[in-house]
Amino acid sequence: MKNMPRIKNEKQYEALRDKGMSKEKAARIANTPDSSVKGGKAKPYEERTKSELYEKAKQVGIDGRSKMNKQQLIDALRED
Numbered sequence: 153m154k155n156m157p158r159i160k161n162e163k164q165y166e167a168l169r170d171k172g173m174s175k176e177k178a179a180r181i182a183n184t185p186d187s188s189v190k191g192g193k194a195k196p197y198e199e200r201t202k203s204e205l206y207e208k209a210k211q212v213g214i215d216g217r218s219k220m221n222k223q224q225l226i227d228a229l230r231e232d
Contacts, residue, residue: 159183180213197226205229 159165161182168178197205205225209217214228 184211197229 159179159182165178165182168181169175173181200208202222202225205222206217206220209220209225209229212229214225217225217228220228
C-alpha cells in the first residue's frame with residue numbers, strides 16, 4: 153500500500169471527494185500549487201504549447217506524459 157501524500161488543501165480535497173472523485177484524483181487536484189486560485193484566465197489547452205501542457209500534466213501527476221503528443225496531453229488533462 154502506497155503512502156498517501158499530505159493534502160495541501162484539505163477543504164478542497166473534501167469537497168472533491170464529496171462530489172464523488174477518487175481519493176487519488178482529489179489529492180492530485182488539491183495538491184497542485186494553484187489549486188485554490190480562481191479566475192478562469194488560463195488559455196484553452198489548444199492554445200498552449202506542448203511544453204506547457206507537459207508541465208501541467210507533470211503538476212497533476214499524469215503517468216506516461218513523456219510519451220504523449222500534444223493531443224494526448226490535452227485528452228489526459230481533460231480526463232483528469
